[in-house]
Amino acid sequence: MYKNVLRAIEDIGIYPSISLIIFFVFFVGLVIYLIVKGKKHWEDAANLPLEDDDNMNIKNSEQ
């Protein structure tokens, strides 16, 4: 049955392939970029949530 659906839409099979390639290239590019830039580059960003900690530093475990 589904073959009829497939046939009726021209070159349907290529759609997923194209987007998979786009994603794969993006993904590999992203990983290479992240490796090249190194870990240090992101340290300040990673610390963002911790910046306002001195406001109210209450730990739940300190009862």
Added chain:
Amino acid sequence: MSSSTLETFHYDNDIVRKFGVASLAWGLIGFIVGLTIALKLIWPDFLGFIPELSYGRLRPLHTNAVIFAFAGNAIFYGVYYSLPRLTKTPMWSQKLSQIHFWGWQAIIVSAVLTLPFGINTSKEYAELEWPIDIAITLIWVIFGINMIMTIMKRREKHLYVAIWFYIATFVTVAVLHVVNSFEVPATLLKSYPIYAGVQDALVQWWYGHNAVAFFLTTPFLGIMYYFIPKAANRPIFSYRLSIVHFWSLIFIYIWAGPHHLLYTSLPGWAQALGTVFSLMLIAPSWGGMLNGLLTLRGAWDRVREDPVLKFLVVGVTAYGMVTFEGPMLSIANVNAIAHYSDYIIGHVHNGALLWNGGLTFAMLYYITPRIYKTKLYSVKLANIHFWFATMGAIFYVIPMYWGGITQSLMWKEFTAEGLLQYPNFLETVTQIMPMYGLRAIGGTLFIIGATFGAYNLWKTARQGSFVAEEVDEAQAIIDPAAGTNEKWHRRLEGRPLQFTALTLVVILIGGVIEYVPTALVDSNVPTIASVKPYTPLEIEGRDIYIAEGCNNCHSQMIRPFRSETERYGEYSKAGEFVYDHPFLWGSKRTGPDLHRIGGKYPDSWHVRHMYDPTSTSPGSIMPAYPWMFTQKADIESIPNRISALRTVGVPYVADYEELAIRDYNAQANSIVNGLKNNGFGEIEGIEITSDSKIVAMIAYLQRMGIDIKGEKNPWEDLPSNERLQANFKPQVED
């Protein structure tokens, strides 16, 4: 960037508190409704047979309450707390925050006022009718504007990873909700989707799956990326991993929807696509989970003491389990066993109770003492809550796994002679009743824990003093777009609009590729000439079937397995559903499949069965529907519904509205007369009249799945038959 003047500003803690209270309050209600329907599966007569409290109507209320009221408010709770603190600016508009809060609560109240009254669309997690759909769109856009504008006005140039997940949530949920809600209103509270059958199923599960992805996953991942570092007081394990996590997760997730439709009449290419992308999904999911857990390396001693970290760790671990299960369940031969069974109920509760629930309670325990400038009232009580929640979830999930697999294998068991070992479906239900009992115990434990949590948080609030406006200060960014020497991803993170646009592009790739071919499917599904539109009486019956939520327990999709064709009959074909607005394939078989129920039993059997299921099926856990015998069908709006159905593509002849009621009465009278001749003019003293709901229901049940046999034209005996015949040619003709 050299300005050193610090600007002082205030975070709005009032809106944070509001969303927190709403999440907890609605959560408790949602859990209790869940326990109620769990008990109804053990004792069908629990709470009597009140229409508004019947299983089929309460089940959507439970799922909607937990997803949109409990988890939904929790998302906003987390966003309204973390986003201003990460961007060093208050929310852009306090007024929009308030409209967002009250609008969202009004939507939830409207769900409470419609779903138990049988007003629903039947589409899972999109049950709310069209006026509420519009309200959801408006409120969601208000949330989005407030969020994006806050980001635009930020004092911190870099957008932390949590914010990316919030942006992806906003963009994708907007797209999903709008596309899945294309429907044509027939009356003020009744609409029909523009899609039919296979196409409707694909759009619905593209939505349904991604509602899990972008409502129950991405916002909670953002919450994880903010609150784990906060609670552990150390940065995320790998920020680089979080970048990979984000882009691969949002790209891959959007494709996975068709794994809900394996072995159905959905075209095979779409099923294969769903499986492949579901398997790929394990990589980013586990990358994210490990990133969260590894953040705690060197801080594990604190997990023993801090209930916030406990809930976070169990939540993220449960996320890991569920995202391993998901891809495994997408493999066709695993899916063949797990689908339609209670295994899936266990799977989703693992996610809902521990991942969404765990992160929500972690946030509540983290934020409440801080906005009240105090300590948690009782760490000990929070730890007790933690164990109740965890044990409750285990007692819930394991019996469901066990029962689901047991029942599914019984469905598939053949004797040496090649006959079904358990031909009576009911036998497979009574077998797993102990598991339903254990599940109710698990749910009860979870609820007890949650009430401890509510009490603890209330006492915490009582002992502290609320800080409605929290002061902070930061430098302004002079030019947010400055810093051109930075590399592309850093620059992208400094440009929220471009970031949002790229996110939209990424999720649209998967969405469009699945959606466009099926948008064309309508005219490509091989039309079966003998498949005809429903008669007016059957339309009413079908709408009652939807109102009562029959699809919550009965599928209408026989998969091409011998165990199913033996039990139910010929497997379901795509062409049989071309007039089904909406599709009613269902996703769970608490009762048997109904696609070939038409003609299987006499009308009188249905009369007895619907009045008291145990009279025909001793031990049945189906609720009785006595009100169908006393309540009148909605004949008046039949012409409106015919018009709406024609608008969405069902080929009723012009002006059929004028003939419809005459056809309705003729068919109903013929059913009533047939019943009378067989001694079923009344049941338990209630006369069966042609305008009662039961007659429409019987008409629909007897029509189901018979067209393909081509034995009888369902329109043959109707007064307007001759006028109509010419118009019911297959759609492909023109």
